[in-house]
Amino acid sequence: MNTTSVGSSGMFGSDKMNGFGYGIGVSVGILVLITTITLASYYCIRPHHSPPSHHPPDVHVPPSQQPMPDLEAGLDEATLLSYPKLLYSKIKLQKKDTTASCCSICLADYKDSDMLRLLPDCGHLFHLKCVDAWLRLHPTCPICRTSPMPSPLPTPLAEVVPLASARV
DSSP, X not given: OOOOOOOTTOGGGHHHHHHHHHHHHHHHHHHHHHHHHHHHHHHHHSOOOOOOOOXXXXXXXXXXXXXXXXXXOOOOHHHHHHSOEEEHHHHHHHOTTTOXXXXXXXXXXXXXXXXXXXXXXXXXXXXXXXXXXXXXXXXXXXXXXOOSSOOSSOOTTTTHHHHHHHHO
């Protein structure tokens, strides 16, 4: 009998081929998974910019398509200039224990010759140049966030500050 022994590796080393095919399949699967995750994260995270639509003035635009107004617009110059300016040396003499010694915006110590601005609602003091630049961009106090301007949104400490000043 002339029998050929096939052995455990099968005909033509098919076990090696099955292992190689399995490795290629796993590698392709991992690449497909990474590509899917990358594309999904790109489409989920990217900013959604729609091109500006130009509507004629007589066409009614639904409220859902109207641009949102800028809710945090700074104070106008007239309001800003109506806030009191005080010299630090005079404030220091009047209020010895309650006056801060440095500007909370630039963190520099006040000098006697520094001109400060007093915010009327909360009483916080800042360098004139520091707080004016802040208030042109933001309508709130940099420390307590109370706003002198009427706002459609409530300010964070609007209810707490009047109660605190009533006890003093």
